[in-house]
Amino acid sequence: MIFRGHRTLVLCSILLLLVPLTYGDATEIRILHVNDFHGFAEPYQPFGSNDYLGGISFLAHRANQLRREKPTLFLAAGDMIQGNNWANLSQGESVIELMNLIGFDAMVVGNHEFDFGQEALKRRISEASFPVLGANVKGMEGLKPYVIKELGGIKVAVIGVVTEDTPVSTSPKNVMGLEFLSPFSVTEKYIRELRDRVNLIVVLSHIGFSVDRNLAEDVKGIDVIVGGHSHTRVAKPVRIGGTLIAQAWEHGKALGVLDLTLQDGKLVEWDGYLEDIRPKQGGEDPKVQSLVEGHSRKINSVMDVTIGETGVELDGENVRRKETNLGDFIADILREVSGADAAIINGGGIRASLKQGEIKIKDIYTILPFDNYVVSIKLTGEQIRQALEHGLSGIEEWEGRFPQVSGLTVTYSRSAPRGSRIQSILIRGKPIDLNREYQVATNDFMAAGGDGYRVFGEAVLSSKDFEIVGGMMKGEKLAYSDSGRWIRDVVIGSIREKKKISPMVEGRIGEVN
């Protein structure tokens, strides 16, 4: 009898968990959210941290526990499928497989979802067992503007919007023919369409926290914004006007939890917080963990794949004090891929040499370990001269700023004072015109002024705002930017095409007495 009583109690408890928590006319629902995952499936040590954070199997385990408590939507606010090797080596297929297994309800495209090109994105959308949203993207097959979900009798519309800046943060070819409309006007349009059909309007946004705040101020009728793009750790949702704004940091290091109570179909109460995710023994979802490990094993085997052969030793040892064949080779690739007149890269970004023989993927990862991408900026001849003077001013100390170049032939005197060492510069074989503008490829680190290359930033300062027409960049000083492809991956692609390489030192940087 006692045993039977216990069983009834347990059954009642389970039923209570399964039925929406309704008190009178009040209904409780829950939104779980992540953003800017970027393929960080395994726990990792963030820059400057001694602790391991994240781990998607731990996040999934916690999400499962929270989902059992009340009717729940699990949303992803963009930039999920691109970022680290775990995602990139399958062009994001591994992440979609993961998201299907975890049971996401909807995702908005982030700007980095376009990084593998439109065909790859179409495939990812077709593989997803959840709707992929992008209400303000015109021309992309498979994206839906919104989805309506019903939770415990509550109808929730989820509208997805992505940043208008998408065309400037991926290669232009990836967004060719697409148009990125204003998230503000598009959200207004869909609110008008949906307001009378649903109880709750959620905007799943990939436009950044500060723009989310503007959206909440300017567009009335949004109940909740679940955001991404700025990688902001919004510890507790903020309320602006009648809109709640939440965001859950980045890389699966936190799980966003937003509990909403609706009475007579209207939002009357809320509570939100972030759950920090850390690896913990026994705290993982075994199925998700198994999937993560499976893909990690594939990545390890890919690292051993031979992509080509070098007929000469590639010199990464002397890149901080003189021109080397490896510096030339990499600079050439940057110039070619961006269509620039010249390329200047910092020798310090090249970290290893490679003996004559086979080239494996892991060799290129060792040579180029940093997550840098190709940028091309329009510089005057005078600005190029200043950049090269800066690069040649730290030879004695073997500073990392020593320039490895392409499309340029430079002579300099080491005995001349720093800042006045250059004697001649040819660009594409002709004397440089100090007043003319040239397109110069580099990496994003230097374009931001890294290693003291301030001239790149000053060039940007002198430029007007971007104009984006039909998804293409027009005007401005930034001629090319492909933040979705690391330079090492560009180099791997080039070696795969060439199969055998034998770069020689060509006398691009010559010392004269």
Added chain:
Amino acid sequence: MKVYVDDVPVDLPAGMTVKHALIRSGLLKEIEASKKVYDEWGNEMGLDGALSEGMKVYVK
């Protein structure tokens, strides 16, 4: 794009991130020394976080 790092203006190409603003300001090493980046409302931001025109970030 103009953003502010510790109230000092920094000019960057559109599409660049918090990390680039810190490189431009010479403050990336501060992060290695366990400092963090916050927006003007006191929220921590990741280094790959997108910036927008006029945004203010602080290294603490």
